[in-house]
Amino acid sequence: MTVARSSRRGEVVAHGVRFEFDGVPALRDVDLHVRAGEFFTLLGPSGSGKSTLLRIVAGLLDPVRGSVHIDDRDVTFVPTQRRDIGFVFQNYALFPHLTVAENIEFGLKARRVEATQRRQRVDEMIALVSLHGLGHRYPGQLSGGQQQRVALGRALAQRPRVLLLDEPLGALDRRLRQELGAEVRRIQQEAETTAIYVTHDQEEAFVLSDRVGVMRGGLIHQIGTPQELYRRPLDLFVARFLGETNLFDSEVVAQEGGTTRVRIGSGVIDCQRNDALNVGDPAHCAMRPEQVRVTRSTNSEMTTGRFQPFGSAIVIESRFLGQRHRVKLTIGGQTCTADLDPSGDIPEVNETVGLSIAAGLAALVEREPASKVDPALEVQHVDAHDS
């Protein structure tokens, strides 16, 4: 196999995949296209169906309907052991009766790779996951982070087309998670394999991924690069699930050029264009805390430059957090958060300030029914407009 071709291995296409647990749908006709060689993350709260989708790609679960292709080969009815994948389990699932080297060797033996080649590959993998000198240990004698590396090496030993990772860092503490996250990314790049990674941790998803698919209630809500998802959420769920967001009730007043103009309270601001909205529609205007600008004088430079004011607020809380200074404000009975430069001008508590935002920065998402408030609480429910 040539280098050029091998670097293009591992395209995964799932089409119309549906899965049910005891008649309750866990995946609702999901489509997924993961490009060869890319690091793709399925991100979502627990119960959103991300692990189920991963297991269907692995063949550990059979979909009710739909198909899965790996590199143009229909594998929907191919048993797991012949799908040419690697899988890293959340609890690693290392074989406790086998040493580290034997764990890594397992897949090669099962595929009847010749002995000298096998040994060579095991040594390569041990080097790749930095476990020098630990090959003879049993999994029980390793730390959590080391076990995780074994699981990774074991999954990659047979050079799979696709590496599937089911919250592999979930069991580790925060520091180790960051360290190993970077490691996972490096190893994936070196191994030149496609990776599909499942997590509920947004930070992890952003650090590792080329692209991210946000899932909820058995559906993929939005797919995009971390930047796209953060800057341009397409619905309320994505807006709230990724990072912090201030949501303001607004009304569309015009669609102009590259922006959609909305009215918030007393102000009118230009947001990123959202073609799904018509003039007169209510919408949520989503602003990130670092996008909100706070000015001490309520009148000054109101309309100057590209900043557009949308009301005045009272500071109710002010906290220094190191890299940023966070103020909580109340505006029209609603609480809003703004992150300021800590070395800049910080308003006092109880001070009245003006709020503004740069034109074309805020995102607009459709208003959802009132019951859809907390995304974490309603993962199992059916989304009326989604299905």
Add this chain to the structure above:
Amino acid sequence: MAAPIGVGERPTRRRSRTSSILDGAPRLLLLAPVVLLYLLFFVWPILDVILRSVGPNGGTQQVPTGWSLDNFAEIFKDDFLLRIEWRTVVLAITSTVLTVLLAFPTAYFISRLSRRTGAIVLLLILVPFWISIVVRLFAVTSLLSPNGLLSEAGQLLGFQSFSLLYTFPGVLVGTTMYLLPYMVLILYARMSGLDGNLMQAARTMGASPWYAFRRVYLPMVRPALLSGGLLVFILSLSFFIVPSVLGGPKDQTISVYIQQQIDLYRWGVASAMGVVLLVVTLVCYAGVVRFSGGIRAGAVTSVQAKGVSSQEPFRWTPGTVVCGVIAGLSILVLMLPVLLVFPMSIGETGTVMFPPRGFTLDWYAKVFEGKTWTAPLIQSFIVATCCAMLSVAIGFILARTLQRMRSATFRAVFSGLAFAPLIAPAILLAIGIYSVELRLGLTGTTLGLVLAHTIIAFPFAFALISSALAGVDPELEAAAWTLGASRNRAFWTVVVRGILPSVVGAFALSWVTSWDEVVLALFLLTGATKTLPVTIYQYLESGILPTVPAVASMLVASVVVVIVARAVVSRRGRVRREARSAVGAA
């Protein structure tokens, strides 16, 4: 009583040693009678048998004069004895192999079912396990007899009328039925604890189902398979009741021979055989310890994976179909005899037959007429209740003592000694205790039987109570002290209250152990009033009256009621516990 504790002062272990009911000098006072009982009714009996085996004329005199190994020499020279030994070993090996072959697929199948379904199927294994072996054997005799169910089914298929009763295959049916629940439970415990992800992991690495089974599943289950197999083999070596009821003269085992010899008061060779049995048992048991103690498995940090991944989904593959069929067969072997007692008890005929002719409940009424059954019922009840109370008390004292021990070696030796009565061959214990009680003048008395039963029942109580105590957070007791509770009060209201379900379980288990016990009761209670299993056993040997199935039916029904009640109570307890932990979390 309470030693006052200053606010904020941490109760230290030293302080806790001073005044609790099971601490310090009082603890020794409580431990002393337990040790005495153990020495008198366990250590002495075994020593006695050993001494008799090397003494001349079976060492019947109080102080043996000189010693010889003649008895042992005879065991390995005499043709007749060699044949008995050979038969015993053959029976033990075939029973073990057959049991393992049935139990492995059965346990595997149950472990793959959903937790709920699995629990129900497991109940079908457990119900027979709790029913006295003599009751089940009674049903088996009528199953295997020439006009029994098996033979009639054969005739329907065009075979001749036949009888497996008093044949080797017949004995094998009985032994397998006896051993199967042990093996299934041991294997199930291991299999259900396995991480389903391991098999899935093997498949993601390209292993075929067969390869994954051989290289991952089997090595993981091997410790349970080996230790369970050896344990079952130990049990089969001392088979006594099954061959003596189901077997013909040619199927008699070492244990049956020993019993016959003691009846004739010929102790020498019988004792020597008992000693050989003990030695073989100990060697096998060392194997059990080696296999179940030397496991590395389970050392991997097992984070409970999420709903989807924690269990390998159940699929009907050729493998699970075969296992399902074998599981069905196992349950049939276990449940059929248990269920058969009901129809057999309602026939109008004066002899027991299946299918029953007519319908009458007279036999149930007859059970309560006269003293034939009521006296043994009361006797068994008294013995079992006294034995259970003693066992729970001993279990508490020992568990508390174990809890205070720091040295790992001491703890191992202590537990080993406590569990020793379970491993000792029943027949050896029976003749040993019989001999000791003869000297103490306790044979034939209810007290003698209660004490003997306590020796084999207290290890169960000890096991349950000590594992429950180990699960109690020691901080809880300390917390009670800081709140002003005395050592006594803290122990009873916090510790004991917390493990009450286990205490009840310990009581029930020791109660049933005594209630079902035949071998010791057969030797020790020679008086007019025998225990219930012994009475049934004697009817099995002399001939069955229709009241026997009536009694058997009532016993089965009572066990079923108790088990179902327990299942309901423990479910309610679980709900309550969950509610409590929810409160704790809030």
